[in-house]
Amino acid sequence: MRRVILIVIIVVLISTIIGCWDNVEIDERVYVLAIGIDKAEIEKSEKMLFTFAFPNMQLAAGGDAGIENIVISRLGKSFYCTEERLTTRVDKDLFVGHLKVIIIGEEIARDSDKMRGILDAFEREPLISRKVRIAIAKGNAKDVLETEGKTESLIGIFFDGLFRTRDRVHGYDAGELGRVLKRLHQYGEVTMPRITVEKEEIVLEGKAVFNDYKLVGWLDEREKQILTIIREEAKTLTFSIIHDDLIIPYCVSDVKVKFSLNNENEQMKIVIEIDVEGDIRQYQFNPEEDIMEPEFIKKVDKVINSTLELKTKKLINKLQKELKTDVIGVQSYLEKFHPKVWEKEKEDWERTFPNLDIEIKLNTKVRRIGLTR
């Protein structure tokens, strides 16, 4: 009996203790929360500048000292080589499993081969979640990562919060890697959030437009808002409408979009019907006109309608003529609802889209006016 117990003890000890042979303590690891990728500022060089941002955990273990941000940059030809080489400078294991954000510099984004390589590196890696956010920096990604957020000092966490809030307030598509990759696979065209540093402050606004895996142009925040309306992704958006020299903020609360195809007379025509509902948030203290008057609301409605329609047409014109990129989803609409038409147009879509006849039918409604009349 004793022997049996002894054997059991030995077996249990061997099998449990053996698991510790290659353990890594948590403070011997650093968690890379943000990665920036820039073009190396060396002429005729294939190399890229990779910037890694991670919190220093050692100080956290010490207690009161607070967590410190570490930002390290290193030149390299590919992400994983550089990550490995970084162990020549950092005394800890780098772990990318908790990566929150990838920021790509403008110059890299304009290079389609580099972009395809980078995107594949992140898609192929099992450790990296498809929930990671990806954004394009106007200028250098390194500058963005070296700037500290005002409300949260940990770089990765700050970005994560920033993107999450944008999701909640403005609707989806704030650069989730999974969504970006999905769209790129499907259409080769996508928009990613634009990130800039303005006066020592990180600003996440506008969009970078990609076509054929490379950056072709930017949309500013106003244009981006219209884009989210057309893509039915908008949640809350406020536009300033000018009526009788007064500024009226119109807050969009609900959007419905319907695409339809009209190819009766040979010429293909896409009709986009957009129904927008919203509230008036401000008019004037002690106004001369009664805002409760249906006639008045109709008048305001008309102004809102024409303002938004103008903006939408401008955006579509820009996308068609200047960027030549179909990020509003005409292609996806044809592919899914008119597969036969799409089969014919598929080959020549790049040339068809810029000259496509797109009609906008905008229909705005004022639903609420607040507490006063």
Place this chain on the structure above:
Amino acid sequence: MFRDNEKISATQIALILTLTMIGTGILTLPQSLAKEAGADGWIIIVVGGVLGIALANIYGYIVKSHPHTKYMDILSMHLSKYVAYVIVVMTIIYLLILNGFIIRIFGEAIKMFLLFKTPIELIIFSMLLVSVFLVRKGIETLGRFAEIMIPIIFIPSLLLFMLALQNAEMKNLLPVFQVSIKEIVKAIPIVLFSFLGFELLFIFGFFVNKPKEISEPINYAMIFVILAYIFLNSMTLLNFGVKQTQHLIWPTLSLFKTIEIPGLFIENVEALVMSIWVLIAFTTIAPLHLATSYLMADIVGMKDNKLLALPILPIIYLIAMFSENIAETYAHLDKITNFLAPTIVMIIPCILALVIYARRRSGREGNKI
């Protein structure tokens, strides 16, 4: 202790077969369907499934017409002894190869998502050891094991799929009915591969206590698997769309990487998914292993299959390690599903059923005269 007569019920065999089938198809089915048929993959599952049900009923007919008879004895009774030997040897080879590749894929997935630094040899070997343990306990244990595993596997999987729904885009299921008949026929081997494991009915049919009642449970099992696959396929498409699904090696596992629970409660659910994946793979590997041991015991004339459990292990292990990488594994596996599997799963059973049917007819007519 509790083992008595090596008997399982008709329900238990249906459960064993369900789990075996799910394990072979779950990882790659959405990807291959998206490649072959775009958003119309479900049509192919339905067509393949109907074919599967037809086959299952043919198997059921054979098993029912010869209750409590071993597969080899049925074969030698109707197709002569030598043919029976050839067929059984072929089936053994087929089961060994299939099992080898399945366990390789299992190991690769585990290494990719969970045990990054553990040698794949160790992952595969330890899994096979557990399988040996179950095989030595025999069919009865496997039957009970399947009963326990069904809820343990399917309830958490369903919950995980529900969580994945938050990124779903309904439009991804469009356009429908774009696939041509030619493409459907071309894609049938893929679906057939996803239903592999059903041929074990021949081997396990011997142990069913009431073979007459076997039809209903196996039809339910088939329908369940068809529905599960349609669900899986739709979920993947809803999340990824056709093009992205085509680019993923294991869409099902990547799907779970998109799960996020608000409030950061759980973000990377890999560990949970992988533990379910271990169970799913095991419920495929162990029945195949057990079936191989039974057939081998028959062919060498041994009464007990227990002794053969361990000697089979190195064979499966070597087959698993045969391919150099995952791409080669799939290439080899394709060859099997294109040539060996149709012979074993479709042609031989159909011939056998025809012979049995013809003999019965002539036998009855003979009795009348």
